Amino acid sequence: MLDARTLRGITDGTVTHTYRRWAVVRVRPGSTMRTRAGVVEVTAVDLMEAAAITDDDAHAAGFRSADAARAWIARRGEGDLYRVGLRVVGEDPRVALRQDADLDDTAVAAISGRLARMDRAAPEPWTRAYLELIDAHPGVVARELAAGIGMERDPFKIRVRRLKELGLTESLDVGYRISPRGRTYLDATTSSP
Numbered sequence: 001m002l003d004a005r006t007l008r009g010i011t012d013g014t015v016t017h018t019y020r021r022w023a024v025v026r027v028r029p030g031s032t033m034r035t036r037a038g039v040v041e042v043t044a045v046d047l048m049e050a051a052a053i054t055d056d057d058a059h060a061a062g063f064r065s066a067d068a069a070r071a072w073i074a075r076r077g078e079g080d081l082y083r084v085g086l087r088v089v090g091e092d093p094r095v096a097l098r099q100d101a102d103l104d105d106t107a108v109a110a111i112s113g114r115l116a117r118m119d120r121a122a123p124e125p126w127t128r129a130y131l132e133l134i135d136a137h138p139g140v141v142a143r144e145l146a147a148g149i150g151m152e153r154d155p156f157k158i159r160v161r162r163l164k165e166l167g168l169t170e171s172l173d174v175g176y177r178i179s180p181r182g183r184t185y186l187d188a189t190t191s192s193p
Helices: 004-012 055-060 066-074 093-099 105-121 127-136 142-148 153-165 180-189
Strands: 017-022 032-035 038-048 080-090 169-171 176-178
Touching: 004 038, 004 080, 017 066, 055 066, 093 153, 093 169, 093 180, 105 127, 105 180, 127 142, 127 153, 127 176, 127 180, 142 153, 153 169, 176 180
Parallel strands: none
Antiparallel strands: 017 080, 032 038, 038 080, 169 176
16 A cells, blocks of 8 residues: 555654545544554544645655546546554564574474465465475565566465464565575575485
């Protein structure tokens, strides 16, 4: 939902809201989302008309003028226009998790159990192959990684997000890499020759 420019503005306090067109509202006040900038809370969701956007409103959404904001909104499809209030409320808990590389046998077994459940729920096992692929190709764009294993980009990214939830991978500006936790897990579960 939030691009890098908007996230930078939310973090430094210059952006307090964004605009979205929705047929059905997808967020509500109080809901949160994890982003690269940390956990962002939705503070308000207000129905509005594009013509009502002032230059001050536009600046608070990261645009240089009301006309620039309206031009951006016009390219965003159909549905009612909403102003969505936003603020950073904390650090993404996955950041600490992926840095936690002190895994004992119990922790390794717990991760293995979670990965095994993901594998059983899929048509074929995939978790180990994805970890090894990301380990072998850090910083490679998702589209290329997905194509290399004969997958579409979006389903590939959904699976990588599931690994990220366990703290095993982390997103880079381009592509992914194995986290310190993921490195320890791979090392602990790789058979010696």
